[in-house]
Amino acid sequence: MWEARFGSVLVEIDEHLIHLTRYVHLNPVAAKLVDKPENWKFSSYQEYLLQIPEDKICTYDELLDIIPNSYREFVEGRISYPQELQRIKKLFFE
Numbered sequence: 001m002w003e004a005r006f007g008s009v010l011v012e013i014d015e016h017l018i019h020l021t022r023y024v025h026l027n028p029v030a031a032k033l034v035d036k037p038e039n040w041k042f043s044s045y046q047e048y049l050l051q052i053p054e055d056k057i058c059t060y061d062e063l064l065d066i067i068p069n070s071y072r073e074f075v076e077g078r079i080s081y082p083q084e085l086q087r088i089k090k091l092f093f094e
Contacts, residue, residue, distance in 0.1 A: 030082030
């Protein structure tokens, strides 16, 4: 099945930006590549949790005020949501 072209959205509200980071960090889980977002080695998720303080590649400090434990709860509290969406999509497209 061919995937649709990506879409772009102008992010004007901080709350939207934080939700988009969660979406990105949960993508490998939704795709069933890993069980937890921190297990995806190509992700910045561990940087957001301050588990990789050295050699950071993400500089979000000026945009977002991330509290690592709260962010973990924010992301992992919705870990099953993308998987459920994938199951629903399959039902519609089968």
